[in-house]
Amino acid sequence: MAVFWRLGLGPQTHEKMPNIRSRLALTLAVFGASALAACVLAPLVGSTPLSLRRVFDRSIPFQDNVDAQIFFVARLPRVLAAALVGSTLAAAGVVFQALLRNPLATPFTLGVSAGAALGAMVAITFGVDFAVGTLPTVPIASFAGALGAVAIVYAMARARHHGFSTNVLLLAGVTLNSFFSALILFVQYLADFTQTFRTVRWLMGDLDVGSYTPILAAVPFAALSFAAFATLPRSLNVLTLGPEAALARGIEVVSTQRLAFFSASLATGAAVSLGGPVGFIGIVVPHLVRLLVGSDHRLVLPASALFGAAFLIACDVGARTLMAPTEIPVGVITALIGGPFFLWLLIKRS
Amino acid sequence: MSVLLQATDISFGYDGLLVLQQVTVAIERGDFLGLLGPNGSGKTTLLKVLAGMLRPDRGQVRLHGRPLSGLTRGEIARQLAVVPQETRLAFEYTVLEIVLMGRHPHLRTFELEGPTDLAAAREALAATGTSALEDRPFNTLSGGEKQRVIIASALVQSADLLLLDEPTASLDLRYQLEIGSLLAVLNRDRNVTVVLSTHDLNFAASLCRRLVLLRGGRVLESGETRVVLTREAIRRLYDVNADVSFHERAGHLTVVPIGVTPDAERATPRGGGLLASGAGAPDAREDA
Amino acid sequence: MRTRRSEQLRTIRSLLCTLALATMAVAQAAAQPSTPNRIVSLVPSVTEMLFAIGAGPRVVGVSSYDRQPPQVAGMTRVGGLLNPDVERIFRLRPDFVAVYATQDDLRAQLARAQIREFAYSNTDLAGVTSTIRELGRRLGLDTQANRTADEMERRLASTRSRVVGRARVRVLLVFGREPRALRNIDAGGGRGFHADMLEAAGAANVLADVHRATVPLNTEAILKLAPDVIIDLHYGDQLASMDMKAERSVWNQLPAIPAVKTGRVYLLLGDEFVVPGPRIADAIEKIARALHPDAFK
Numbered sequence: 034m035a036v037f038w039r040l041g042l043g044p045q046t047h048e049k050m051p052n053i054r055s056r057l058a059l060t061l062a063v064f065g066a067s068a069l070a071a072c073v074l075a076p077l078v079g080s081t082p083l084s085l086r087r088v089f090d091r092s093i094p095f096q097d098n099v100d101a102q103i104f105f106v107a108r109l110p111r112v113l114a115a116a117l118v119g120s121t122l123a124a125a126g127v128v129f130q131a132l133l134r135n136p137l138a139t140p141f142t143l144g145v146s147a148g149a150a151l152g153a154m155v156a157i158t159f160g161v162d163f164a165v166g167t168l169p170t171v172p173i174a175s176f177a178g179a180l181g182a183v184a185i186v187y188a189m190a191r192a193r194h195h196g197f198s199t200n201v202l203l204l205a206g207v208t209l210n211s212f213f214s215a216l217i218l219f220v221q222y223l224a225d226f227t228q229t230f231r232t233v234r235w236l237m238g239d240l241d242v243g244s245y246t247p248i249l250a251a252v253p254f255a256a257l258s259f260a261a262f263a264t265l266p267r268s269l270n271v272l273t274l275g276p277e278a279a280l281a282r283g284i285e286v287v288s289t290q291r292l293a294f295f296s297a298s299l300a301t302g303a304a305v306s307l308g309g310p311v312g313f314i315g316i317v318v319p320h321l322v323r324l325l326v327g328s329d330h331r332l333v334l335p336a337s338a339l340f341g342a343a344f345l346i347a348c349d350v351g352a353r354t355l356m357a358p359t360e361i362p363v364g365v366i367t368a369l370i371g372g373p374f375f376l377w378l379l380i381k382r383s
Numbered sequence: 384m385s386v387l388l389q390a391t392d393i394s395f396g397y398d399g400l401l402v403l404q405q406v407t408v409a410i411e412r413g414d415f416l417g418l419l420g421p422n423g424s425g426k427t428t429l430l431k432v433l434a435g436m437l438r439p440d441r442g443q444v445r446l447h448g449r450p451l452s453g454l455t456r457g458e459i460a461r462q463l464a465v466v467p468q469e470t471r472l473a474f475e476y477t478v479l480e481i482v483l484m485g486r487h488p489h490l491r492t493f494e495l496e497g498p499t500d501l502a503a504a505r506e507a508l509a510a511t512g513t514s515a516l517e518d519r520p521f522n523t524l525s526g527g528e529k530q531r532v533i534i535a536s537a538l539v540q541s542a543d544l545l546l547l548d549e550p551t552a553s554l555d556l557r558y559q560l561e562i563g564s565l566l567a568v569l570n571r572d573r574n575v576t577v578v579l580s581t582h583d584l585n586f587a588a589s590l591c592r593r594l595v596l597l598r599g600g601r602v603l604e605s606g607e608t609r610v611v612l613t614r615e616a617i618r619r620l621y622d623v624n625a626d627v628s629f630h631e632r633a634g635h636l637t638v639v640p641i642g643v644t645p646d647a648e649r650a651t652p653r654g655g656g657l658l659a660s661g662a663g664a665p666d667a668r669e670d671a
Numbered sequence: 672m673r674t675r676r677s678e679q680l681r682t683i684r685s686l687l688c689t690l691a692l693a694t695m696a697v698a699q700a701a702a703q704p705s706t707p708n709r710i711v712s713l714v715p716s717v718t719e720m721l722f723a724i725g726a727g728p729r730v731v732g733v734s735s736y737d738r739q740p741p742q743v744a745g746m747t748r749v750g751g752l753l754n755p756d757v758e759r760i761f762r763l764r765p766d767f768v769a770v771y772a773t774q775d776d777l778r779a780q781l782a783r784a785q786i787r788e789f790a791y792s793n794t795d796l797a798g799v800t801s802t803i804r805e806l807g808r809r810l811g812l813d814t815q816a817n818r819t820a821d822e823m824e825r826r827l828a829s830t831r832s833r834v835v836g837r838a839r840v841r842v843l844l845v846f847g848r849e850p851r852a853l854r855n856i857d858a859g860g861g862r863g864f865h866a867d868m869l870e871a872a873g874a875a876n877v878l879a880d881v882h883r884a885t886v887p888l889n890t891e892a893i894l895k896l897a898p899d900v901i902i903d904l905h906y907g908d909q910l911a912s913m914d915m916k917a918e919r920s921v922w923n924q925l926p927a928i929p930a931v932k933t934g935r936v937y938l939l940l941g942d943e944f945v946v947p948g949p950r951i952a953d954a955i956e957k958i959a960r961a962l963h964p965d966a967f968k
Binding site: 079081096097157222230 | 945
Binding site for chain 1: 434457460465467470471472477481484495496501
C-alpha cells in the first residue's frame with residue numbers, strides 16, 4: 034500500500050500528485066505491466082517442464098511436438114481465457130458496484146450468472162447436443178441463458194413507468210437469482226448422479242479451454258462491453274452522488290444506467306459462458322484496487338480490468354499446478370483467496 | 384436587471400396527484416429568492432422543475448430566455464447548479480475529487496481535468512472556506528463542512544446560479560448560520576444568484592430578499608420579503624399565529640410563533656388545496 | 672412300582688412336548704416367510720444382478736436410473752440415492768429392499784418397519800461376484816447366483832488369460848467430460864473398480880499412482896501422461912443424441928498424444944462400463960479387445 038502512495042497513487046496524494054493525467058498514466062503503466070508480465074510468464078510455468086527451444090522449433094511438425102502442444106494448446110489458451118475472464122469480471126464488478134451504488138455488489142448480483150448456469154445445466158443434463166461451427170453446446174447454452182436473464186431483469190425493472198430505478202433493478206435481479214437458483218436445483222434433482230456431478234464441476238469454473246475458438250467467440254462481446262465501459266468512468270463518479278444529484282450535474286442518468294447495466298451484463302455473460310461462474314474476482318479485485326488508487330473510476334476501471342486479468346491468470350496457474358495431475362477448479366482457488374480477504378476487509382472496517 | 388430563470392404557469396402532477404398548479408416565478412440576476420412553504424407545498428418539486436430535473440405537465444421554464452426542454456442536460460448544468468439537502472456517498476472520495484466533479488459538464492467525453500479546472504476547484508474551496516479540507520475523505524466531514532464542499536462543487540459547475548433544496552434542514556444551528564452567511568457572501572460579493580427552498584421562516588427571513596410563498600402547490604404571494612412576510616401570510620401558510628417584527632441587531636425580519644390557529648379560523652380547510660375537487664384527500668405527501 | 676399311572680404320565684408328557692414343538696414350528700412359519708418375494712431395488716447394479724440370478728419375477732420396484740435389463744421398462748420407479756421415494760417404496764409392500772449403505776434415513780425407516788434390507792456399498796471387481804453370491808443366498812437362489820457368478824469369473828479368467836504375458840498398454844480412461852469439448856475431464860484413478868477393470872483387461876493405468884477413484888484432468892496433464900490408448904466412455908440418455916464423429920474428433924486438438932497419433936482413441940458406449948453388475952465381464956472383454964485386438968483372433 035505504502036509503495037503505491039509513494040509512487041503517487043492512492044486516495045490522499047493530491048499534494049504530491051494532484052494531476053489526474055499523471056495518475057492515470059502511472060496507474061496504467063503499473064497495472065498494465067503486471068498484466069503483461071502475467072500473460073508472458075504464465076505459459077512458461079506449469080506442471081510439466083518445458084523446453085522453450087523445442088516449443089518454437091519449426092522443424093518439428095506440430096503434430097509431433099509435445100512441448101509445442103503443451104504451450105500452444107494446453108497453456109496459452111488458458112492464460113488468454115483467464116485474462117479475458119478476469120478482466121471482464123473485474124471491470125463488470127466495478128460497473129455494477131457503481132450502478133447499484135453499493136460496494137458489495139458483484140457481477141452475479143443481478144442474476145446474469147444464474148441464467149448462464151441454468152443454460153449450462155440444461156445443456157449438460159438433457160444432453161442437448163448442437164454446435165455452432167466448432168463451438169460446443171455448453172458455452173452457447175449458457176450465453177443464451179445469460180441473455181435471457183438480462184432481458185427478464187430489464188423487463189421487470191422497466192415495469193414501472195418512472196424510467197429506470199436501480200432499486201427496482203436490484204430487487205428484480207435478486208428475485209431472479211433466487212428463482213433461477215431454485216430452477217437449477219430442480220434440474221439437478223432431475224439429473225442422474227453423474228450429470229449432477231458434471232454440473233457441479235461446471236459451477237466451480239474451468240479455464241482449460243484447449244482451443245482458441247471459445248475465446249475468439251467471447252472476444253467481440255467483451256470488446257463491445259469494454260468500448261461501452263470506456264465512456265462511463267466520469268459519469269460513474271458523478272453517479273455516486275445519487276441519481277438526482279447526478280441529473281443536476283448534467284449526467285443523462287437513465288441512459289447512463291442503462292448502458293452500464295447492459296454492457297456489464299454482456300461482459301459477465303461472455304465471461305461466465307467461457308469459464309463458468311468464477312467467483313470473488315468481481316468483488317475482491319475492485320476493492321483491492323480502490324485501496325490502492327482511490328475511488329476515481331477513471332483509475333479504478335482500467336486498473337481493475339488489468340489487475341483482474343493478472344489475478345485470475347495467477348489463480349489459474351495455481352489451479353493447474355498445485356495438485357498436478359489433478360486439476361483444482363479455479364473457482365475454488367479464487368474462493369480460498371477471496372474468503373479470507375473479505376474477512377480481513379470486514380475486520381479492518383470495524 | 385435581467386431575468387435569469389423564468390417559470391411560467393407550471394403545473395406538475397404524478398399518479399393522479401397535482402403537486403404544482405399554475406405557478407409562475409421569475410428569478411433575476413443577483414436575486415436571493417426563497418421558496419417558502421410547509422411540507423408538501425411543492426417547493427422541492429418546484430425547485431426540481433426550475434432545474435430541469437422534472438418536466439412540467441403544463442407551462443414552461445426558460446433559462447436565459449431559452450426553454451429548458453430545448454437544452455441538453457449538459458447545457459443546463461453549465462448554467463445552473465443544484466445543492467441537495469443531503470449528500471451520501473457510496474464510495475469514498477476526497478473533498479477535492481468531489482469539487483472537481485462539478486467540472487463534469489464543462490469537459491468533453493474523454494477529457495481529463497487540467498490545471499485550469501484544478502485552479503477553479505481550489506478557488507471554490509477558498510470561497511467556501513474549505514481549503515484546508517482538500518485531501519480529507521468526504522465522509523469524515525461534519526454536516527456543515529459537507530454542505531460547504533457541495534456548495535463549492537456547485538460553484539465550480541456554475542458560478543452564476545445556485546438552487547438549494549432545504550440546505551440547512553439536517554444541520555445544527557451553528558452550521559445553519561455558517562451556510563447562511565456563506566450564501567449571503569456569495570450573493571453579495573460574487574453576484575451568485577441564489578434560489579433556495581425552505582420551510583424555516585426565520586432562515587428565509589434572514590437571507591432572502593424576495594420570497595415566493597407556496598401552499599398546496601399554488602403561489603400564495605410573491606415579492607419582497609419585507610412586503611410579503613406578514614402575520615396574515617404566515618397564518619394562511621402555516622395556520623399559525625405569529626409575530627413578525629424587524630430585529631435591530633440582526634438586521635432583518637424575525638418571526639416568533641405565538642400559537643396555533645384554532646380550527647374554526649383556519650385559512651383553508653383541512654386536507655384541501657391540492658386536489659381541485661377538494662375531495663377530502665389527505666395532505667399531499669412530501670415531495671422530496 | 673410302575674403302574675399304569677406312570678405310563679399315562681409319560682404319554683401326556685410326550686404329547687405336551689409334541690404339541691409345544693408343533694406350536695413353535697407353526698409360529699415360526701407364520702412369523703417369517705422363507706424367501707422374500709416382493710423385492711425393491713434402489714441400486715442399478717443390484718437390479719441387474721437380481722434379474723441375472725432369476726429373481727426378476729419377484730421384483731416390484733426399481734430405481735429411477737435403471738435402464739437394464741429391458742424388463743425394467745414399465746416398472747414402478749422409487750427414486751435413487753439422493754431422492755428415494757419412501758412413500759412409494761412402502762406402498763409396494765416389499766419384504767426385501769436393496770439400498771445404498773449410506774442411505775441412513777431410509778435404512779432406519781425400513782428397520783422400524785421390520786423390512787429386510789440389503790445394504791450395498793461401492794466395491795471393487797471381486798466384490799461384484801461376491802455381492803451376487805450374497806444376494807443369491809439371501810433370496811434362496813444360491814444355485815442360480817453361483818452359476819451367474821461362476822460364469823462371470825470364468826469370462827474374467829478367460830480374458831485375463833488372453834492378455835497375460837502381453838505388454839500392458841498404457842491407458843487413460845475418461846469417464847466424463849463436456850460434450851464436444853475436452854473440458855471438465857474426469858478420468859479413472861488408481862482406486863475403485865474402474866482401476867480393477869483396466870487391470871483385468873491388460874492395461875497399465877497411467878493414473879495408477881493417483882490414489883483417487885476420480886481424477887479431474889486438464890489438457891496439459893493428458894499431454895504429459897502421454898497414454899497409448901484413450902478410452903472415452905459415454906453412457907446415459909445422451910447416447911441417443913450424440914454425434915459420434917464430432918465426439919471422436921475433439922481429441923484431435925492434442926495430436927501429440929500417442930493414442931491420438933496412432934488412432935487408438937476408443938469411444939465405448941453404454942452403461943455396462945460404469946455399472947458394476949453382471950455385464951461387467953462383457954465390458955472388460957470389450958476393453959481388452961480394444962487394447963489387445965490380436966489376442967482375440
